Structure formats: structure tokens, C-alpha cells
Amino acid sequence: MKQRLDGISNIQITFLISSAITGVTVLSLPRIASEAAGTDGVFVILIAGIVSSSILVLIALLANRFPKDTIIEYSSKIITPLPGKAAGVGLFIYLLGVSGTVLRNFADVIKGFILRQTPLEIIMILFAFTVLYMVLKGILTISKMCELFEPMVIGALGLLIILSFKNFNIENLYPLFEKGVNPYLRGTLDLLPVFLGYEILLFVFPFARNKSNVLKYSLFGFLMPLLMFVTLTFVAIGVYGADATGRSLYPTLQLAKYIVFPGAFAERFDIFFMIFWIFASFTTMSIYYYLASLSITRVFGLKNYKPFAVLMLPFVFMIGILPQNILQILDFSEYISLIGLGVLVFSMILLAISFILRKKGG
Amino acid sequence: MKIIKRSKNPKNNKVFSQNDSNSVPAEQKESLAVSTNVTENLKKFKAFLGDSADAVFREFKLGMSGIKCAIVYVDGLTDRTLINDHILKPLMYQVAIPETNTNSNPNHHELFEIIKSNAFPLGDVKEAESLDEAFLFLMSGEIVLIVDGVQKFLIGSARGWRDRGINEPQSEMVVRGPRDGFTETLRTNTALIRRRCRDPNLCIKTIRLGRRGKTDAAYIYIKGVVAQQLVEEVERRLQTIDVDIILDTGQIEQIIQDNYLTLFPQIQVTERPDKTIANLLEGRVAIMLDNSPFALIVPTTFYQYFQSPEDYYDRWILGSFARLLRLTGSLLASMTPALYIAMVSFHPGYIPTNLVLSIAATRATVPFPAFIEAILMEITFELLREAGARLPRAIGQTISIVGGLIIGDAAVRAGITSPIMIIVVAITAIASFIIPSYNAAVAVRMVRFPFMVVAASFGIYGVILFFIVICIHLVNLKSFGVDFLSPQAPFVYQDWKDFIIRFPQQMMKQRPLSYYAVDMDRRDQDDIKGTRV
Numbered sequence: 090m091k092q093r094l095d096g097i098s099n100i101q102i103t104f105l106i107s108s109a110i111t112g113v114t115v116l117s118l119p120r121i122a123s124e125a126a127g128t129d130g131v132f133v134i135l136i137a138g139i140v141s142s143s144i145l146v147l148i149a150l151l152a153n154r155f156p157k158d159t160i161i162e163y164s165s166k167i168i169t170p171l172p173g174k175a176a177g178v179g180l181f182i183y184l185l186g187v188s189g190t191v192l193r194n195f196a197d198v199i200k201g202f203i204l205r206q207t208p209l210e211i212i213m214i215l216f217a218f219t220v221l222y223m224v225l226k227g228i229l230t231i232s233k234m235c236e237l238f239e240p241m242v243i244g245a246l247g248l249l250i251i252l253s254f255k256n257f258n259i260e261n262l263y264p265l266f267e268k269g270v271n272p273y274l275r276g277t278l279d280l281l282p283v284f285l286g287y288e289i290l291l292f293v294f295p296f297a298r299n300k301s302n303v304l305k306y307s308l309f310g311f312l313m314p315l316l317m318f319v320t321l322t323f324v325a326i327g328v329y330g331a332d333a334t335g336r337s338l339y340p341t342l343q344l345a346k347y348i349v350f351p352g353a354f355a356e357r358f359d360i361f362f363m364i365f366w367i368f369a370s371f372t373t374m375s376i377y378y379y380l381a382s383l384s385i386t387r388v389f390g391l392k393n394y395k396p397f398a399v400l401m402l403p404f405v406f407m408i409g410i411l412p413q414n415i416l417q418i419l420d421f422s423e424y425i426s427l428i429g430l431g432v433l434v435f436s437m438i439l440l441a442i443s444f445i446l447r448k449k450g451g
Numbered sequence: 452m453k454i455i456k457r458s459k460n461p462k463n464n465k466v467f468s469q470n471d472s473n474s475v476p477a478e479q480k481e482s483l484a485v486s487t488n489v490t491e492n493l494k495k496f497k498a499f500l501g502d503s504a505d506a507v508f509r510e511f512k513l514g515m516s517g518i519k520c521a522i523v524y525v526d527g528l529t530d531r532t533l534i535n536d537h538i539l540k541p542l543m544y545q546v547a548i549p550e551t552n553t554n555s556n557p558n559h560h561e562l563f564e565i566i567k568s569n570a571f572p573l574g575d576v577k578e579a580e581s582l583d584e585a586f587l588f589l590m591s592g593e594i595v596l597i598v599d600g601v602q603k604f605l606i607g608s609a610r611g612w613r614d615r616g617i618n619e620p621q622s623e624m625v626v627r628g629p630r631d632g633f634t635e636t637l638r639t640n641t642a643l644i645r646r647r648c649r650d651p652n653l654c655i656k657t658i659r660l661g662r663r664g665k666t667d668a669a670y671i672y673i674k675g676v677v678a679q680q681l682v683e684e685v686e687r688r689l690q691t692i693d694v695d696i697i698l699d700t701g702q703i704e705q706i707i708q709d710n711y712l713t714l715f716p717q718i719q720v721t722e723r724p725d726k727t728i729a730n731l732l733e734g735r736v737a738i739m740l741d742n743s744p745f746a747l748i749v750p751t752t753f754y755q756y757f758q759s760p761e762d763y764y765d766r767w768i769l770g771s772f773a774r775l776l777r778l779t780g781s782l783l784a785s786m787t788p789a790l791y792i793a794m795v796s797f798h799p800g801y802i803p804t805n806l807v808l809s810i811a812a813t814r815a816t817v818p819f820p821a822f823i824e825a826i827l828m829e830i831t832f833e834l835l836r837e838a839g840a841r842l843p844r845a846i847g848q849t850i851s852i853v854g855g856l857i858i859g860d861a862a863v864r865a866g867i868t869s870p871i872m873i874i875v876v877a878i879t880a881i882a883s884f885i886i887p888s889y890n891a892a893v894a895v896r897m898v899r900f901p902f903m904v905v906a907a908s909f910g911i912y913g914v915i916l917f918f919i920v921i922c923i924h925l926v927n928l929k930s931f932g933v934d935f936l937s938p939q940a941p942f943v944y945q946d947w948k949d950f951i952i953r954f955p956q957q958m959m960k961q962r963p964l965s966y967y968a969v970d971m972d973r974r975d976q977d978d979i980k981g982t983r984v
Contacts, residue, residue, distance in 0.1 A: 098941060098942075100941075100942045100944075101941065101942070104942075199912055203797075203798065203910065203911060203912050204797070204909065204910055204912055207909065207912075211909075212912070215909065215912075215913070215916055216916065219916050219919055219920060222920060222923060223919075223923050226923060226927050230923065230926055230927050233926045233934070233936070233940040233941055234922065234923060234926055234940065236939070236940040236941060236942045237922060237926060237936065237939060237940040238922075357801055360798070360801045360911065363911075364911075364915055367912075367915050367916075367919075368915075368919070371919055
């Protein structure tokens, strides 16, 4: 009998990374891209993706140096325990913040497009409890769920992109390179947070079954959303033009609404797309919520994350309920993204220090 | 594999004789030690079976020697002709006792051996040293021969009783493929399996279940294909069974399954020998029970419930199409009424304008909200189905007429329900019967009620969230250490050859990976030719 080991398989790593990246932001992604760089958004997002993938490689390198630890443990090993613990708390706050923003962004879309009369709080509570149920089942179940849902999500995105080509107008893509190199530099920086999600590798690496293949498979996992994001931006700008895309709150949903299935049972495609987008948001939030509870457990040096997962629920809910309107939500998301970039920088610093001091674990 | 820590229960080994030791007054208690005297021994048997009309005690003399013997058997469980012609006859007339010993006091033990080897023309002959052992054999339909002066019994198998005969399996009919199904006799069933696979590695092990029932159960597997851990796990779980009687494999299923707090069955049930042997060759274990025509197959994955033997007998395109239909059917059966409720009461904007107008027109006269309407109709359908399932065939037709005409047409005319609701219920019903496995179909049908409740409370959002919860539950389930949603989650791409699309036979040369089979290549014949594994 081939002994099947416990742990996250290679394919699960791929889908886990992919699920963490494709989340709520899929809906607003073309807006962010065209806001940042207008018609050049397609190229800028591609560049941001390539930059992100190189950061992903560095993160994998760092994780590979401490194959048995999460970042919470090896940050203590690299920069002495006390700053390490402080960094761990910072990471926890970041993960908690992401969970909260995902929850709020999600609930906002649901309220705006599906359940107009239901109070926001009810939508959030239902979703948060579903996520909690999932998180309590552990990382292996989460990765299996990603395996189950992520192919559907990617498939739905692909279908959306293909069907949207009907309304595609090539003239909308011009002019290119209008403003020179500057928007590219600035835009790349603006679009880096879009790809956030691969930083989960800092936490899930020790759970991987086959550690030597993690880099390869997580790059695969990064490639899928990268491809989807680039084509999605391309199509959105091609259909609506950079200006209209930049002004629309959820251009992806606009795309879906524009699609008409002749003679279909449902009049609009967006309800189908919405189903898979809920799946995507669900997996994203589950991953971050789980990692948040895991990181705080590890900071305290404990084993069982479940009590923390339950205790965190009101806090996540509070973070979600904090912003008063859509502008505040956008601002808040931006802050969280900045912290996310900070996490990336922090991990780079860790990598550099561990490289210089030749620290290695496990 | 997750192991429930329960050791083999010593109480299972409780013997027959202890059962009513308290109810019999002390003075009537028989000593249970086997004596050398035939009459004494017979008395001990009669102490238990004297009140039973079907027990037969026959005393006779062995050949010309005048040595007293007796046989005991249970009438109805044994073949009477066989006993008369092949047991009593040789013993009474033809037994050849060595000349030297006839005059002197014969050596009884020698005699016993002579009877066993020369005068007991049966294939299956055993000895029993204690009364308990003898009773167990007796109750299984074997005969007990008591010889004077010997402190043990000779047991001969003369089993023979009426059984139903091999019929077409009622719950799993196929258009193409073998038509024989299991019966209630374990030996017939194992023969049906054995006949399909002439591999000496096919193992049929038996275990007795139930303290009073002591029913024979068999677990069947193919050595060298199945993972040894799986066999041990099956054995261990079967040994944890501690009840007085097991009447059907359904009871075994409920005791040995991984999770009993779930709607979904984790063990496959089949009446078909061809399906059983195909599963054994994929590295699974089958569990059968005497008196039950249903075999259990472990481990089982969720998607197996949507497969039928016909998928393999028909051309692969047909098989794949049927599987796609069944999966769609299961989604429809569980969610159509919920989606209808959600769409009509929460999101009419998503329905095409013409359709929404016609729905509104038909619903104008209906006094109930969509949820109540749907619940009413679905419960009516369940009532009809349950009523039809238990009735004789002749009355069953009446029920279908009553159901179809009265409930369908009249309810619409009376304005209780809308015609679209009738269509929704009909779709649900047909779609749920498309699933080949009965127990999975029941689970899918049951799920639609909570779906309807969440749809009525939170619209399509509730439906999706509940779907996610069910997915989490399914992903988390295991059947004997195998993930329930395999090969989808965890993703085992090798097994997708026999998943939604049934690949052509030429391409399925490997056994599925998900069940931990040892010998991966289906064409590997080493085990038969060479040494045993």
C-alpha cells in the first residue's frame, strides 16, 4: 500500500495559491487597472504580475530555508524572539484585516446586487459563520475545498471572458504608451496589491507534503489568476473603454450583465457569475481567517487554533462593519493592501538577514 | 485511516449454554460436560431443544454391533433425503467394524475414527468437543452424530433449505448486462461471485455476527489487489459489532460506517454480483451476510453512487452521457424547488421577462407564497412515493392515477398551486429517480427541504451558502480512510478516466488510485502464475 501522507498535495498548493489570489477583487480589478494606467492597464497589470511572481519566488526561497516553521516561528529565529513576536502580531493584524475587508466587500456586493432589502449585518453574519464552519475543519479541508471550487471559479471567469468578446471593440484599446514610462512605474506599484494572496506561502509551506515542489506548483497557482486578470482587464477595457471601466465600481459585473444568453432560463449572465464569485470570496476569506487564527495561536506558542478561530469572529465582524460607506471601504482596503506590501517587504528583509547570517532551520 | 478505539468485545464470545442459565431452576440444570453415554448426551440436547418441534432426535444401533448411536438435527434446515440415504443407511447397515473387535468390548475411539473415515459419506465433516460447538453447528443446519463411549460429536453438513432462487435484482435493473442477483443464501452468493472470477486469490472470510443470531457474515477481497490495511480495518470494524442479532447488511452498514451524523451513505450497497466483482478488482472489500441479498462495498466515494454497471457494458460515449445526466439530475433533484422559490420571491428580475409574466399570471390565483406552495407539493409527492413503494403492484397503479390526476390537475384547477409548481415537482421527482443508487437518491431528495428553507429565507444567497456548507461536509467525509469526494477533491487526475467521462476501455489499464490498491496494473497476472502474495 502506498502510504498516503498527511499534508497539502502539490495540486492543492496550486489551487490554494490561486484561490487566495482570486477573491473579492476580481469584480473591481479592471477598474483598479484602468484607474492606475488607463488603456495601458493591460500591460501594467502584466508587469505587476511578473514583479509579483518574482516576489513569490523569493518568498518560496525564504520558506524553503525553514521548511518546518511558519513565518511566525522563523521570524523569531531570525530577528530574535521579541521583535519576532511583535512582527507575528503585526502579521495577525494584517490577516485579520484582510478577512474583515473581504467580508465587508463581499457583503456590500451581495447587498447591492442580490439581496437589496436584507440588512448588511445578516449577510455578513451568515457568511462569517459559513467561513467559521470551514475554518474549524482545518487546513486540509480548506485546501480540498479550494481544489473543488477554484477550477469552477477559473472556468466561470474564462467563460465570462470568452462570452464578452462578442461586445469587444478593438478601438477602445488605443491609444497606447500615451504618457510615457511614468504611469507604468506608478501603476505597477498600485497594482501590486491586486496579486496579494501568494504571501500565504509564508504560513502554509510547513503543511506541504512535498516541499521540494512547492515553488513550481505555487508558480502554476500564480499563473492561472495572472492569466485571468490580464485577459479580464484586456476584455473590460476593450468592451467599455478605459474611462468607463475606471468609473464603474464593479466592471467585471458590468461585463457579466452585458452578456445575453439567447433563450436562456435566466435573463442575465451575472447571476451565474455571482455564484462562482461567492465561491471565490469564500475560499479567500477562509484561507485568511484560518491563517489569522493560526498565526495568533503560534504567537502564543499554543497548539489548538480552534478557540482563537471562534473568538476572532466578533473582531472580524467589527472590522467589517467599521466603514460607513463605499468610499471608506475603498480607503480601508487600500490601507490593508499597504500593510500587505509591508508584509512582502518584511519577508524580503527576513530573507536578506537569514541569507547574511546564514540562518537555516529544520 | 482513522481508527475507532474499541477492542474486540469479549462478550461476543458468550456461549449458547449461558444464555438462559438463570431462568432454569437449579434442580433441572443439566451438566454441560459431554458424557460418554448416548442417552446422557441426548438428555443434554433435549434440555434445550426438547420443546422445539423441529428438532429431531434419532437413536439407533450401529450396524450389527449393537453400539448405541444417535443423530440430532433440525428439520427444515437439513436435507431429509440426504440424511436418510447417506447418513442413516450406511451407519445402520453398511458400517464395517473390524472382525477382531466385534466380540470383545470394542474400542469406541477407534470406532469413531472408522465411522468418520468409512461410514460418513459427506464432504464436510467436523468434530465438536463441546456442547456449545455442537449447538452452533446444529443451528446452522448440520447434523450431530453421538456415538456411545466417545466424548465428542461427529458433525456432518447436510444443509438444505428452501431459498428464493436467483432472480433479477429488483433495485438495480439493467438493459444490458447479466441479470442474476444475489439471494438470501450466503453460499449461493459467494458462488455467484466465484463463478465470475477464477482467481485463487479471491478470499472469502467469514465471521459470526450477533450474540444470539450468530449469523454468518463474509468479507470478500482479492489478495494482492486490495491493501492489507483495508482488510484489517474491515475486520476490526466488523468485530466491534455487538448486538443480539443482525438481520440485514443495512444494520452492519450503520454500525461500521465512518460517520453516522450525516445524510449521505458512505457505503455502497448492491444486489449485483457483476458490480461486486468489478469493485473487488478495483481494490475494495465486499461484505455479505447470510439472509441478505445486499452486499456492502467499502470504501465508497460519492461519485460512485452515480455510476451504473451499464456504463461499462455500453459504448463509452453512452456511458459518459448517462453519467453527465445523472450528475445534472442530482443537482436538479436537490435544488430545483429551492431555485424556483428564490427566483420567484427574491429575484424575479433575473428571470426572462416573458417567463416572469407567465409565472405571475399562473400564480395570481394561488393563495400561498411560493415557499408554502412548494413545501405542500413536495410533501404530497413524498407521500405518494412512500405510499406507492409499500403497496401491491395493482393498487400502486391506482395511486399513480390518483396522484397524477387528482393532485396534479385538480390542485391546479382548484387554485391551490400553479402549473409551474407541478412542473418543478415533476422535474425533482424524475431527476431523483435517475440516480442508480437508492440510498444516495434518498439523501439527494432529502437535501432539497433544507435548501427550500434557506431559499425562502435568503434567496439565492442562502442557496449558495448552503451548497457551500454541504460541500464542506462532503469534502470532510471519509469512507474507510478514502476521501468521499475523491477524485475531485482531493484531485486525483489519474482517476478522472473513470469519473464523469467514462474513458474507452482501451485506456483504462490502471486500477483507480483513490482506493489504495496495491497492484496498479490491471493486466498484471503475476499473482496467479507465480507465488502468492
